Amino acid sequence: MPKSTTHPNPSHEALAVVLQVRGFVLQVLLWERAREPFLGAWSLPGGRLEHGETLERSIRRHLAAKVDVRDVAHLEQIETLSDPGRHPERWLVATAYLGLVPAHVDPRVPADTAWHPVDELPSMAFDHGEIALAGRERLRAKLSYTNIGFALAPPSFTISELRALYRAALGHDVSATNLQRVLLRRRVLEPTGDTRAPGRTGGRPGAVFRFAAAGLEVTDQFAVLRPPDSR
Amino acid sequence: MPKSTTHPNPSHEALAVVLQVRGFVLQVLLWERAREPFLGAWSLPGGRLEHGETLERSIRRHLAAKVDVRDVAHLEQIETLSDPGRHPERWLVATAYLGLVPAHVDPRVPADTAWHPVDELPSMAFDHGEIALAGRERLRAKLSYTNIGFALAPPSFTISELRALYRAALGHDVSATNLQRVLLRRRVLEPTGDTRAPGRTGGRPGAVFRFAAAGLEVTDQFAVLRPPDSR
DNA sequence: GCAAAAGTGTTGTGTCTACACCCATGT
DNA sequence: ACATGGGTGTAGACACAACACTTTTGC
Numbered sequence A, B: 001m002p003k004s005t006t007h008p009n010p011s012h013e014a015l016a017v018v019l020q021v022r023g024f025v026l027q028v029l030l031w032e033r034a035r036e037p038f039l040g041a042w043s044l045p046g047g048r049l050e051h052g053e054t055l056e057r058s059i060r061r062h063l064a065a066k067v068d069v070r071d072v073a074h075l076e077q078i079e080t081l082s083d084p085g086r087h088p089e090r091w092l093v094a095t096a097y098l099g100l101v102p103a104h105v106d107p108r109v110p111a112d113t114a115w116h117p118v119d120e121l122p123s124m125a126f127d128h129g130e131i132a133l134a135g136r137e138r139l140r141a142k143l144s145y146t147n148i149g150f151a152l153a154p155p156s157f158t159i160s161e162l163r164a165l166y167r168a169a170l171g172h173d174v175s176a177t178n179l180q181r182v183l184l185r186r187r188v189l190e191p192t193g194d195t196r197a198p199g200r201t202g203g204r205p206g207a208v209f210r211f212a213a214a215g216l217e218v219t220d221q222f223a224v225l226r227p228p229d230s231r
Numbered sequence C: 001g002c003a004a005a006a007g008t009g010t011t012g013t014g015t016c017t018a019c020a021c022c023c024a025t026g027t
Numbered sequence D: 001a002c003a004t005g006g007g008t009g010t011a012g013a014c015a016c017a018a019c020a021c022t023t024t025t026g027c
Helices: A055-064 A128-145 A159-170 A176-185 B055-064 B128-145 B159-170 B176-185
Strands: A011-022 A025-032 A046-048 A074-081 A092-100 A113-117 A189-196 A206-211 B011-022 B025-032 B046-048 B074-081 B092-100 B113-117 B189-196 B206-211
Touching: A011 A055, A011 A128, A011 A159, A025 A128, A025 A159, A046 A055, A055 A074, A055 A092, A074 A128, A074 B074, A092 A128, A128 A159, A159 A176, A159 A206, A176 A189, B011 B055, B011 B128, B011 B159, B025 B128, B025 B159, B046 B055, B055 B074, B055 B092, B074 B128, B092 B128, B128 B159, B159 B176, B159 B206, B176 B189
Parallel strands: A011 A092, B011 B092
Antiparallel strands: A011 A025, A011 A046, A025 A113, A074 A092, A189 A206, B011 B025, B011 B046, B025 B113, B074 B092, B189 B206
């Protein structure tokens, strides 16, 4: 049995794919590297896991340096990457998280940090490009069977506004009619009772809705092969 | 900035929830601990991540000591656990995998290793009980929207045989009629053309099927909010 | 013939998309 | 009045569950 000193442990970092719909486009928060390797390339925010903290606490701590953490409405683990070649010099394991920021906030970010459309990623450091895309896919999948939209939307909104968010996140058009019906049938949305005044150009005032729950819930379980007579 | 020596890295281990349907019951491969902490309690197979290997290679290497790795038909990452208190003495991060063994093989396992029904777990070490249940839930979820059954089933089988596997894995009854229709409609199964002779007690010979694909495929994407006119 | 097991026909239900139409507002 | 955007009604497609019924075998 080898002595433990001959087998050091990997460094472990937490990374976050922080997504927000900004200007009708799904964007990811990136950080421009100031040193080699990948000097000048963009990377996901994150950093080292310290003794005594969980990965989730760690990513929250690192994100605090980039955005107001209270603005992150949802955070979930995506995947842990361990390819020995993912960092050219060191042995570095990374656990990636998905973070979502609602559209109504505009967090102040440091000068070396900026939002980029997920569909037009700049030159990315390490494997961070693939991780960002994995985050986008996780969001897209969960939009269709959970209430995860709550983490992209402001506290209240009209169906049109919500539709714009879904369209940006999903990358394809979404019918306002069907979006409303699906989310109401599942009781994901509920009307606030208010209406939103129309713009200069007129139009009927839109009803205002909110998400019924503040945390992630699965809303479309057992699509098939459900237990018998579970209606 | 603290020196790196004052901040050691965590040990990192890979664990596996290896599931197989044995005797009409979903069972998990467990390993009886021979030393403290948790002496005599049962734990998931796995072990230390070594330099130069990925987590997946690592779990395959550790599993090789318990089962013939070629018997593991599917392996996927579940989650990484990082609670500092999950090990009473050391700082130990664990990445859990789900492994599936088809029902037709009976791997030779060492004396300290045994299969246990997932629904009646023995006294478990660390957080391994929760991890085992998370593995079961991952399997159950994927049974309903992917072809993951291929990793539980033998190369060919009748619908009755497949139904028994699904019932054991899902934990509730499954209608053979509907199982057949769902999996054929999705082209997850295909007939081999053969039939299986009935038992002593008679009955119509059953048609023999196989899974159409050997790897994991999502078969029920876009349950809702799919792109317009994507039929 | 009878029991047992496999497989098909059929009906009902629920969910979703698409599209036509109606509603409420500003100019 | 009319343009604009919001909302409802409705029909069709589809997938699924449930159950009755038929088919094929052993005894």
